[in-house]
Amino acid sequence: MSETFLPELPQELWRAGKLELAHGVQQSLRVIRMATAGLGRYLAEVESRGVKDLYGYGRTAAWFADIAGLSVGEAGAVVKRAIALNPSRALDGSEVPAALPATAAVAAEGLVGDERIDQILEILKRLPADTSVEDRANAEKILATLARNAGPRQLADAEANLLALLDPDGDEPKDPEPAEPRREITLERRKDGFWKLTGLLDDETGARTAAALEAYAQPRPVDEFGQADLRMKCERMGDAWVDLLDLAIACPDQPGASGYRTLVNVTIGLEELKSGLGTACLDFVGTMTAREARLAACDCLMLPVVLNAAGEPLDVGRLRRFVTPGQRRALNIRDGGCAFPGCHRKPKNCHAHHIHHWADGGPTDLRNLVLLCGFHHRLIHHGDWEVRMAADGLPEFIPPQYRDPLRHPRRNTLHHA
Ligand SMILES: [Zn+2]
Ligand SMILES: [Zn+2]
Numbered sequence: 001m002s003e004t005f006l007p008e009l010p011q012e013l014w015r016a017g018k019l020e021l022a023h024g025v026q027q028s029l030r031v032i033r034m035a036t037a038g039l040g041r042y043l044a045e046v047e048s049r050g051v052k053d054l055y056g057y058g059r060t061a062a063w064f065a066d067i068a069g070l071s072v073g074e075a076g077a078v079v080k081r082a083i084a085l086n087p088s089r090a091l092d093g094s095e096v097p098a099a100l101p102a103t104a105a106v107a108a109e110g111l112v113g114d115e116r117i118d119q120i121l122e123i124l125k126r127l128p129a130d131t132s133v134e135d136r137a138n139a140e141k142i143l144a145t146l147a148r149n150a151g152p153r154q155l156a157d158a159e160a161n162l163l164a165l166l167d168p169d170g171d172e173p174k175d176p177e178p179a180e181p182r183r184e185i186t187l188e189r190r191k192d193g194f195w196k197l198t199g200l201l202d203d204e205t206g207a208r209t210a211a212a213l214e215a216y217a218q219p220r221p222v223d224e225f226g227q228a229d230l231r232m233k234c235e236r237m238g239d240a241w242v243d244l245l246d247l248a249i250a251c252p253d254q255p256g257a258s259g260y261r262t263l264v265n266v267t268i269g270l271e272e273l274k275s276g277l278g279t280a281c282l283d284f285v286g287t288m289t290a291r292e293a294r295l296a297a298c299d300c301l302m303l304p305v306v307l308n309a310a311g312e313p314l315d316v317g318r319l320r321r322f323v324t325p326g327q328r329r330a331l332n333i334r335d336g337g338c339a340f341p342g343c344h345r346k347p348k349n350c351h352a353h354h355i356h357h358w359a360d361g362g363p364t365d366l367r368n369l370v371l372l373c374g375f376h377h378r379l380i381h382h383g384d385w386e387v388r389m390a391a392d393g394l395p396e397f398i399p400p401q402y403r404d405p406l407r408h409p410r411r412n413t414l415h416h417a
Helices: 018-049 053-054 060-068 072-087 100-109 112-127 133-147 153-168 204-215 231-251 269-275 290-298 325-335 375-383
Strands: 183-187 194-200 265-269 279-282 286-289 303-307 352-356 367-374 386-389 395-398
Touching: 018 053, 018 060, 018 072, 018 100, 018 153, 053 060, 060 072, 060 204, 072 100, 072 112, 100 112, 100 133, 112 133, 112 153, 133 194, 183 325, 204 231, 231 375, 265 269, 265 290, 269 290, 279 290, 286 290, 286 367, 290 303, 290 352, 290 375, 325 352, 325 367, 352 375, 367 375
Parallel strands: 265 303
Antiparallel strands: 183 194, 265 279, 279 286, 352 367, 386 395
């Protein structure tokens, strides 16, 4: 892209002729648009590298909003355009071409503004789902070329022509009319710290939700002490919801999470975190017990912000506490699933528990980590079971005295049978 500078303003604008005024407006506009295209390239690069790693923000839009003094919504629109117009890199470093290359070229010349770019994005979204990649690319080229000189009306006309071409019977009334999907979810935090979840789902979404929850809501098999799963159906469904959340949050494709599983900050004093006594402050919503915060901080289910006695943020093991993807893979292979004796849960349903909590100086390395499902993670933090690393480098569990007076260490043999 060639560099362009703002046209020099005539000293006495009132003397300028009408042609000169019009030219000044056009030239200024073009400079703004070229600068916006350049800004987009920077933003796309930040997004590609991961804004979490670079600046510690969860989303590029949030970071840009802070820098630019914009609302997150305003910043989000700029970032969305930047991502559509610029190439990015996949995890393996290979380049992924821009979604709208032709539009990007016109935008880089300063010949098209944000509104037309958004319009092109929207039109391409409305093309029939079965449009081939080639037809889609051609449509984008046509729209981008047109946008150099056209306004919104002409682009809308072009959309109608494209649709007629790509989906000739698209305007035929389809019989019966498919119902609009309808789904609503309301979440409310009550004064007692519990959340009330209510919602309304269309038939298909409801059936899929039930299937997804029920797959995780099966009663646990009777354990080796003959203890059956005593949870009620609604409690099992609630636990299944947590499993689904963990899966979604751990998914690297989750928007804005940059591969980290943490979305919520929990602010807690160092003393409270170490002792598990007292309270912690949860982002925007209120307090939770320090005991719960200690559990959430263990595998960084929430991002802990630890404060010293004076209320200043501390940097307790900030770099150490995140389990790296490589460590996690090694852990998955070593433990094969929840390491608790008799538990069937697979690695994808597990947290990486720090045997010696990182807040107490425990390192984030394999000899201090063990895979535990959500249920057993909670049990280890809150119950009387203990876990330790045996001499052979594998975790073993010591039952509470009321289960086994001699407290013989036990292991899970299900995953490596
Ligand atoms: Zn833990
Ligand atoms: Zn388990």
